[in-house]
Amino acid sequence: MVHNAVEMENVSVTFNNQPVLTSINLKIGMNDFLAIIGPNGGGKSTLLKVILGLLKADQGRVTVFGNKPGNPHNPIGYLPQHVSFDPDFPINVFDTVLSGRYHGFFKGYSDDDRNLVKKALEEVGMLNFQDRQMSRLSGGQMQRVFIARALVRDPKLLLLDEPMASIDPEMQNSFYKLLSRLRERMAIVLISHDVGAVSTQVESIACLNQRLYYHGPVENSEKGLEAVYKCPIDLISHGIPHRVLKKH
Amino acid sequence: MTGILEYSFMQNAFMAAVLVSVACGLVGTYVVVKRIVFISGGISHAAFGGIGLGYFLGVNPILAAIPFSIISALLMGLTSKKVKISEDTAIGILWSLGMAIGIIFINLTPGYVPDLMSYLFGSILTVPVNDLIIMFILDIIIIIMVILFQREFQGISFDEEFSQVMGMPTTVIYLLLLSLVALSVVVMIKVVGVILVIALLTIPAAIAKQYIYHLGRMMILSVIMGMILTTGGLYISYLFNLASGATIVLVLGLGFLVSLLIQKLME
Numbered sequence: 001m002v003h004n005a006v007e008m009e010n011v012s013v014t015f016n017n018q019p020v021l022t023s024i025n026l027k028i029g030m031n032d033f034l035a036i037i038g039p040n041g042g043g044k045s046t047l048l049k050v051i052l053g054l055l056k057a058d059q060g061r062v063t064v065f066g067n068k069p070g071n072p073h074n075p076i077g078y079l080p081q082h083v084s085f086d087p088d089f090p091i092n093v094f095d096t097v098l099s100g101r102y103h104g105f106f107k108g109y110s111d112d113d114r115n116l117v118k119k120a121l122e123e124v125g126m127l128n129f130q131d132r133q134m135s136r137l138s139g140g141q142m143q144r145v146f147i148a149r150a151l152v153r154d155p156k157l158l159l160l161d162e163p164m165a166s167i168d169p170e171m172q173n174s175f176y177k178l179l180s181r182l183r184e185r186m187a188i189v190l191i192s193h194d195v196g197a198v199s200t201q202v203e204s205i206a207c208l209n210q211r212l213y214y215h216g217p218v219e220n221s222e223k224g225l226e227a228v229y230k231c232p233i234d235l236i237s238h239g240i241p242h243r244v245l246k247k248h
Numbered sequence: 249m250t251g252i253l254e255y256s257f258m259q260n261a262f263m264a265a266v267l268v269s270v271a272c273g274l275v276g277t278y279v280v281v282k283r284i285v286f287i288s289g290g291i292s293h294a295a296f297g298g299i300g301l302g303y304f305l306g307v308n309p310i311l312a313a314i315p316f317s318i319i320s321a322l323l324m325g326l327t328s329k330k331v332k333i334s335e336d337t338a339i340g341i342l343w344s345l346g347m348a349i350g351i352i353f354i355n356l357t358p359g360y361v362p363d364l365m366s367y368l369f370g371s372i373l374t375v376p377v378n379d380l381i382i383m384f385i386l387d388i389i390i391i392i393m394v395i396l397f398q399r400e401f402q403g404i405s406f407d408e409e410f411s412q413v414m415g416m417p418t419t420v421i422y423l424l425l426l427s428l429v430a431l432s433v434v435v436m437i438k439v440v441g442v443i444l445v446i447a448l449l450t451i452p453a454a455i456a457k458q459y460i461y462h463l464g465r466m467m468i469l470s471v472i473m474g475m476i477l478t479t480g481g482l483y484i485s486y487l488f489n490l491a492s493g494a495t496i497v498l499v500l501g502l503g504f505l506v507s508l509l510i511q512k513l514m515e
Contacts, residue, residue: 052413072415085407089281090461099403102414106396133461149410 002066004029005157005187006051011060013046020046024060024212030156033183036191038208044191045081047208048159051189052078065156072104074157077150077186079143081161087135093145094130097121100149120148124178140171151182158182160190252486257373261492264375264439265478267383268448271432273471274394276453277463278425282405285450287324287426290339292433292445294320294346296367299437300353310382313434320346321426329419369493370441372482383435393428394467401425402463441493448474451500455507477503 006028013021020043028034038044049055050062053070064074077100097120101113121127124144134142143163150158167175179188190202207213252258279288298316302309320342328335354364394401400421403411412418429449436445456469481496488495 054409054412076413078410078413080407080409086281086283088457089406090457090463090466091402091406092461095462096406099399099406099410100414102399102403102411102416104415105400108399135461 005032005065006189007061007063008050009061011050011057011062013043013050013055013057019210021050021057021212022210026206026212026214028157028187028189030187031183033179033188033203034190034206035202035204036189036206036208036212038193040193042193042209044193044208045161047212048078048161048189048191051159052076075153075155077153077155077158079146079150079158079160079163081165085134089134091134092130093121093126093132093134093137096134096145097148097152100152116152116154117148120152121145123151123181124148125174140167143167147178156186158186158188160188162192163190164192164194252483257375258486260375260377260380261372261482262479263380264372264383265482265496266475267380267387268436268440269452269471269474269478270387271383271390271435272448273452273456273469273474274390274467275428275432276449276474277456277467277470278401278405279429279449280453280457281463281466282425284426284429285446286336287321287339288429288433288449289446290324290343290346291317291321291426291430292437292442292449293343294324295430295433295437296351296442297346297349297353298434299367300350300357303357304353308378310379310434310437313437314431316346317430317434318427321430322423325419325423325426366441367437368441368443369491369497370436370439370444372439372492372496375439379435379439383439386431386435390428390432393424397421397424398464440496444493444497447497447500448478451504452477455504458507458511473503 004027006026008024008026011021011024011026012019024047026047036044036047046055050057051064051069053064053068053074062069064071064076067074094117097117098109098113100120101109101116103109118127118130121130124147126141126144126148129137129141129145134145137145147163163175164172179190182188191208204217205215207215253262279285295313295317297320298313299309301316302312305312324335324338324342327333327338331338350367351364400411400416403414403416404418404421404425408418408422411421432449433445436448440448452470452474453466455473456466460466460469477500478496481499482492484490484499485492485495
């Protein structure tokens with residue numbers, strides 16, 4: 001029986017002899033909603049890539065749902081920070097999401113897959129755009145399509161790399177509502193360099209700057225943030241629902 | 249137009265133009281959307297080494313060029329992933345090495361030295377039936393590979409990192425795609441020449457990309473555009489007694505300009 005979505009023990013990663021992650025210990029439970037925050041270059045994306053199996057840890061042990069990272073059966077949905085795609089690429093919304101149902105060599109897509117694509121598009125409010133070219137979407141719409149592509153696999157763990165970066169301000173509330181629906185059926189890990197971007201939904205916070213500082217519930221995390229950023233932080237952010245600060 | 253088809257060499261030339269358009273439309277679509285034009289140019293020039301080797305060993309140059317260009321395609325693809333030099337540097341090195349090897353082998357071949365110009369711009373008017381058969385078989389192989397691996401090729405062209413997360417062996421698929429480029433290059437190099445290969449791999453697909461937003465339909469339009477423009481170029485070269493390969497390239501280029509203008513007017 002697997003109890004945790006992700007377990008990392010003493011994980012270290014170096015690039016060109018520069019340590020990027022050092023002695024990371026992290027457990028992500030099946031229903032956690034964890035925000036990992038830290039400065040740019042602090043290793044946040046690297047951490048996600050280790051969980052995804054895109055990068056190998058130089059040291060330590062990583063299991064994802066009891067498997068090795070990179071196992072294609074690991075039920076992970078992933079929203080990359082920058083989708084490295086050519087904005088002119090000839091593909092529409094439906095086919096983009098359908099590629100999230102990939103089953104392996106010589107296995108085509110079934111009607112079941114197509115229905116799941118429609119469900120995922122409905123969930124993010126993009127069903128009306130299913131025939132639209134990707135190149136004709138706004139940044140925020142594109143983001144929602146890529147979330148649908150992550151959701152269409154029916155993941156048990158959703159990894160969001162800087163999801164707020166390309167979302168229009170007016171979209172933020174509906175994005176949080178979406179997350180609060182999703183968290184009932186999956187663990188969510190959200191990484192951000194923007195402390196203010198941490199939503200009301202987040203349960204626990206960890207800070208990452210080469211080393212990981214796990215702070216548990218949100219209210220206790222203020223001190224930890226200061227330790228990572230090495231300066232006092234103003235946790236008030238206007239116009240964004242948040243509860244990073246204690247009630248006072 | 250019917251008059252010129254009475255010559256059997258013209259029939260062969262038109263057949264070659266059609267067969268080449270099929271390979272170029274399918275593979276060229278990936279070349280354009282995945283932006284691997286430069287590596288395709290490198291493969292086509294490196295394949296020249298195989299042609300020279302074939303002459304030197306006294307085997308059909310096309311058959312010698314198949315392994316030669318596939319190996320150089322794999323070397324170019326692998327160096328960028330495994331060795332600490334950038335991909336375009338690796339391409340540049342293999343590009344010139346391949347050409348040099350080809351010329352040295354042709355130099356060393358005793359007896360009749362084939363005309364080098366015909367390898368740059370091809371000799372579509374002298375395509376033997378044997379080569380047509382090889383081209384036809386390679387076209388079939390390319391069509392089957394594209395049908396079998398369409399999801400993977402689209403995946404690595406659109407979003408390589410996500411495809412890897414989905415469990416695709418992206419490096420293997422990329423090398424497979426480069427091998428397809430090598431195959432399509434090989435058939436064409438003797439028939440249409442190194443320079444025309446790049447024009448055919450890029451221009452029809454670039455025209456289609458302006459109007460079509462679907463990979464499969466883009467391939468079909470590229471094949472049709474390739475057929476119209478290459479046979480058109482061939483006909484014009486016959487009418488005005490011009491070099492066929494160069495005329496075809498110019499007609500392709502003209503077609504691209506016209507499509508750009510139409511696209512601008514439509515906006």
